[in-house]
Amino acid sequence: MFTPWPRRLRRLTLGVAGLAALAVLAAEPSSSELPAGYGGISPAAVQTKYAGLAQAIPQTGEMAVFPGPAGEPVEDCAAIAGGRTMVALVFGQSNASNTVDPGYDSGQPVYASFGGTCQKAHDALPGATGSKGSSWPRLGDRAVVSGLYDSVIFADIARGGSSILQWGPGGELNPLLLSTLDDLVARGLMPTHVLFHQGEADCALGVASEDYAVMLGAVIDQIRARVAASCDIVIARASLYLDPVCANRGEPACYRSCPGLTAVQTKAADPARRVFSGPNTDLLVPWFDRNDGYHFTARAADRFAAAWMPLLARGDGPTQTLQ
Template identity: 55%
Template structure:
């Protein structure tokens, strides 16, 4: 039995230390168990919400053909037939951006046409890389793309020497289409596999979508739960390095009203943009994209929905500080 000064003897100190260490180990183990259980409960809760969302909205999910939009429309490359093809492997390396793009129509080819990239900005489809001019093959829409403008800015700024886009955006698509029970989920998977088969690894992922789900009426919790699964699956596919950038977007023209010149006919959903903001987590390599509800107002939409050339310029400019911030926050040049 230990008394008085003997309590502080080397033997008693070692005994006390062992007891303290065991208690600490138990506390740490218990904390880890609590975190594990809470994490599992959170994941289980998210899955329950996702299942409920598909049960609630599944019959209203937009009908989107993975090979095109509702009309089967995929972009056609408009450059001369003899335009040179670039060896895609030349566009990779430490100074090359390879950006996977997916989402809704404003991420595809719906901008007023007439813009060709002046810098080393290219688009990829089925193993072929060509200079970007107006519509980017692989995405829907037959007009122009805002990404050409962004690519020019990226190269001109010196952030990267070349930019290569792999754009699979589908006009009218909902987050449900890209989610685990949607038909575009397989398109996302097969695109990344095809890229890797041709020696291309994404350095960035740009996601721009939300208008369809504003129209469907998804709540913040519903949209956020499905978006989280989309981002988790994207991370699994592209690996840990690429930065994933999530735009905030929900503004659309209410077809019931339909007057493109009446600002009262436009609707936005703060719940959707709040959900898109909530998933931003730089520690996990998920960064904010522009908020197009704010930077592309109703009067800068060429048909009530899609960006004018001026709006596309604003969109491209808004990306630049966000991309630079993402690089500084842990996205070194690949």
């Protein structure tokens, strides 16, 4: 499904993680919409460099956006928000969407925001691709039980197989990211957190570290311009994937990672701008804790959720004492 560069990725298929579902929007955005370049490289130049390399994300089947259970009771998000409420926009690729072993149901006041309303958070979260399980209700329960927050609202727009090229300026998912942020703010749901987990697709695609840095920096700038100064932007580290050419998920040698990309994700942290490093799932979730070679088992999702907690409890949130 990839074009012949690099050669060893010729045999990638749509597959379990949707790594082949990568695209770059052909149309160039106006210069006024593009943040400044990094290291002398502009987002537009990066988009041009990788244009036409792969197919767009399918909008049917497992890759479709999960609409939520039929008949799910809905609530007014604005009535939930306020005071000690965590409002988190989540985006990235499949491990930020609904690909976990399913079966988790939040036991605390944790909600999913989708289509202008909120519903109780459980597997799977509406608004993201996939229809299995999610790590985020687990994090929400921990945040409430710990005493950090009284309630949590997640707006999850993660897309399986998505690339930083798609989320960045000029990419097909960039309007979704920006419009979701604008919509949350307009509805009185100013995010307290923006959580990003992505990188496996770009490792497989062969995106150069410096190009990933350009796009990630541009995305952070766009977010920072739209959210309150108190909103934390947290960039997880992720690049590990099962090489489809090898394809044996029980063989550790078949897994690939890109330390250069995780180094860029780490370097993106800037506490002065409230940009922080999130969990490194290349290390946190080893190959044997991925249910199909790519996606987290329930046990790994629990560990992933726990790893975010120190970032929520840094000491300057709504309460500084964990129960």
